[in-house]
Amino acid sequence: MIDREQVLHVAKLARLRLSEEEVERMSEELSTILEHVERINELDLEGVEPTSHVIDVENVLRPDEPRPCLPREVALANAPDATDEGFRVPSPGG
């Protein structure tokens, strides 16, 4: 069971504000979903290695050489706020 406190804690980790209504709904829905996914506990996984990549790929290496990249003004073009040189954000101090 995921209670209100846990929902708020996880939302904080995810940097996601939830409305009061969302917090209530989330507590219920996450509990139902997690109950379902916990069925994986029925399987015997003793000695089974986790899969992180499904198709065998050897280390993929390339020479560390500089290559052309996006011009700065193009990279900044979609920013909600920018100066000529970079992304502008509010001060962390508030």
Next chain:
Amino acid sequence: MSEDVVALSAAQAAERVRAGELSARELFEVYRDRSASDELGVYLWVAEEAPEVVSDAPLGGVPLAVKDLFCTKDVPSTSGSRILAGYTPPYTATAVENLVRAGAAMVGKTNMDEFAMGSSNENSAYGPVRNPWDTSRVPGGSSGGSAAAVAAGLAPWAIGTDTGGSIRQPAALCGIVGLKPTYGSVSRYGMIAFASSLDQCGPLTRDVTDAALLYRHMVGRDDCDSTSLQHPEEIRLPSSESLEGLRFGVPPALLGEGIEPGVREVFDATVARVEELGGLVEEVDLPSATHGLSAYYVIAPAEASANLARYDGVRYGLRSGNGDLTSMYEETRHDGFGAEVKRRIMIGTYALSSGYYDAYYGRAQRVRTKIAEDFREAFERVDLILTPTSPTVAFELGARTKDPLAMYMSDFLTVPMSLAGLPAISIPGGLSDGLPVGIQLAGPAFSENRIMEAAYALEQSIGFEGVPR
């Protein structure tokens, strides 16, 4: 002439253009005009002008609908999310780039579930898509716009992406062909990421030949995606009329409760047809596959919660907040993400958080190993695995929006292959109460040629006709 042209498959249209019998520009204009008057909610953007295309290019300038999850240079690319409203990428996804180089002409960007999270297309920030077979029903998802576009003749063919079934399930619900290729065979560069260890793009088409032709020009290793691989085989256009000697496995474990009787009927008829065509059918055991859905709904949200951390109001898209940094992050994400995306970010963050990582993510990744082993063993005995694609036909709009788990069950039959990185196709098997039923054929990694040969033979025998016009 317009209706005649729309009746052509994409491969036929490409041939006509290449033979000088059809103008690529006229063909484009026919589809552009149809797309501009779309009443199904399929398109989020429609091209105005036909792009310049070399007429002897392999794809002949045939128009292509592109899921809005692909970045396309200077063309809005939102992934169905409000958080990316107005975003115009500075580059184009490799898969789209490859197709354009082969002569495809992008006619529009298609609607989808937000960030590809959904099975009904109802999670789009830009409204639902309607199923052309019955406009009170969903087209499936998340590539619902691409599937409905092809089924309704608003595009000759389309591309989409599949993380747990997002090409195959909408293809099934719209009565068209959808191929989820081997993981890594098509570059993911420029695909707006959902769950990176599972995401793979592929074709949605009217028939198997079109799927093979489109896929042939999508594949290839790409320096910009280090998980991409060179396909070991040249992709062929299929021609088999028989299934002589091919061994098909049917997994009873996946065919239990939850499969609608009408779907089961079409599936059983398809199994009988496989045997008539010379195929050998036997039961195969996939004991862990029934746990695929549970493992998937840990792994995909976990990866999504990490991938979606980039939407923070800094570099692109929406920015909200009251002037301090933390509120910018939290309010941007509150305002920009829809309910299902928030739900998955929450599940994923929870599953990856301190104290729960091993119990959820670690365990799910080990279930994934078991499922891959099940398939490996099965493919020592059979060449292909046969299942329905979706447990149900297209459902009514709104029928599952209040119950996330019921929605997730749509992926029950497609998720196991995704977890194992295997290729699988959905082809129309027939109708149940006037709605299409999809049949799924899955094979070992890089067996797309084998899958499409068998799917083609079945398709010729079934003779499925599209949406009544």
